[in-house]
Amino acid sequence: MSNHFSVEQTGSTAKVTIQGTLDINSAPVLAERIDQLVATKPALVSVDLSGLELIDSSGVAALVKLYKGVRGGGGSFVVNGARDQPLAIFKLLRMDKVFNLQ
Amino acid sequence: MSPRTAIRMVLPGALVCRPLAVRVVAEACRLVSSPQPHAEAVDLSSAGYDLRNRFDIDFISAFMEIFNNIAVHAYRRTGNGDVEIAIGVHPGELVVELKDFGVPFDLSTVPEPALDELPEGGMGIHIARTMLDEMAYEPGPPNLWRMIKRIAPSQPA
Numbered sequence: 001m002s003n004h005f006s007v008e009q010t011g012s013t014a015k016v017t018i019q020g021t022l023d024i025n026s027a028p029v030l031a032e033r034i035d036q037l038v039a040t041k042p043a044l045v046s047v048d049l050s051g052l053e054l055i056d057s058s059g060v061a062a063l064v065k066l067y068k069g070v071r072g073g074g075g076s077f078v079v080n081g082a083r084d085q086p087l088a089i090f091k092l093l094r095m096d097k098v099f100n101l102q
Numbered sequence: 103m104s105p106r107t108a109i110r111m112v113l114p115g116a117l118v119c120r121p122l123a124v125r126v127v128a129e130a131c132r133l134v135s136s137p138q139p140h141a142e143a144v145d146l147s148s149a150g151y152d153l154r155n156r157f158d159i160d161f162i163s164a165f166m167e168i169f170n171n172i173a174v175h176a177y178r179r180t181g182n183g184d185v186e187i188a189i190g191v192h193p194g195e196l197v198v199e200l201k202d203f204g205v206p207f208d209l210s211t212v213p214e215p216a217l218d219e220l221p222e223g224g225m226g227i228h229i230a231r232t233m234l235d236e237m238a239y240e241p242g243p244p245n246l247w248r249m250i251k252r253i254a255p256s257q258p259a
Binding site: 023053064065067089095 | 117118120121124151153154156159160162163166167170174215217218220221222223225226228229232233
């Protein structure tokens with residue numbers, strides 16, 4: 001599966017979809033898009049990770065940055081579909097509850 | 103190391119080369135966690151990593167962080183140096199050694215991350231330490247990382 005992320009924004013709601021690998025190589029690209037999204041102060045950001053196969057600490061850092069940005073702007077943040085290796089990493093770093101995993 | 107199966111490879115210590123190393127180590131994980139007849143054991147044609155077994159997940163998570171560390175800290179993101187990887191596949195145990203020729207790293211100075219404060223960095227060594235049964239580092243040059251994980255008694259060998 002190739003690495004891919006997309007942001008669909010409808011009004012004050014945004015859906016971020018991340019597929020493939022989110023790591024030290026791909027996270028900087030996502031970080032740029034995160035800055036743009038956070039600047040709009042969305043009321044709700046849902047992150048779809050059902051297609052995410054691998055994540056490393058840099059990928060987690062990018063998601064934490066997104067979480068902090070959204071919450072800092074008063075918005076809600078939810079992660080859907082995390083499984084396998086990414087889910088194991090979130091649990092290890094105790095971020096499964098922070099990210100409100102669905 | 104006197105493994106049943108030994109795999110050795112040398113590749114540039116650059117982040118762009120990490121996916122290749124991860125694929126090889128992922129297959130080595132499967133040789134330990136899901137032993138199959140030799141003809142079916144190695145399938146590099148898969149498009150994905152297909153990491154579902156907990157052993158595989160843990161080892162690959164740790165390996166990615168150590169490779170990152172070499173590329174970022176030892177070689178300063180220049181890619182100007184090799185990583186020598188030796189993989190020892192034992193019954194119920196995987197041993198991977200990574201040797202680099204870059205700037206030595208002081209593992210003792212790496213603090214545990216304050217997870218309750220939602221850190222945006224400093225989690226890599228914590229991930230590697232936690233996911234492995236043994237992790238050792240000998241500063242050089244060459245610098246040597248040794249990673250060991252065993253099948254848990256409750257898991258099928």
